[in-house]
Amino acid sequence: TQVDVVTDKDEHRFVLRVQNISDKLLAFDFNTSQNFDFVVMDPRRGIEVWRWSERLFFSEVERSEGLQSGSEWRFEASWTHRDKESNKVIPGVYEVIAILVAESPVESAPIQIEVP
Numbered sequence: 001t002q003v004d005v006v007t008d009k010d011e012h013r014f015v016l017r018v019q020n021i022s023d024k025l026l027a028f029d030f031n032t033s034q035n036f037d038f039v040v041m042d043p044r045r046g047i048e049v050w051r052w053s054e055r056l057f058f059s060e061v062e063r064s065e066g067l068q069s070g071s072e073w074r075f076e077a078s079w080t081h082r083d084k085e086s087n088k089v090i091p092g093v094y095e096v097i098a099i100l101v102a103e104s105p106v107e108s109a110p111i112q113i114e115v116p
Contacts, residue, residue: 036075
């Protein structure tokens with residue numbers, strides 16, 4: 001997995017890329033229609049500030065998805081520098097974690113971002 005971050009004055013755009021670099025099909029089992037999530041943490045206070053899926057609803061459906069050898073899945077979301085209560089966050093350093101929300105979740109390492 002790889003996470004790309006595009007910074008703008010008013011938002012950060014996150015891109016989770018899941019790549020199959022093996023020569024075999026990778027199978028993932030999911031329990032809902034949700035494929036991914038992004039979480040923004042405030043490392044100073046050790047709290048979750050924002051979660052992409054926070055106010056979204058997903059169908060409960062058991063499914064399997066296969067990622068072909070040499071293929072890539074790409075998931076994107078934008079964060080407008082607001083917390084879970086829609087308040088503007090204070091400027092500073094935050095961390096973003098991307099998650100493939102399969103039955104066995106795959107998380108990226110935290111990536112530091114700066115909110116101006």
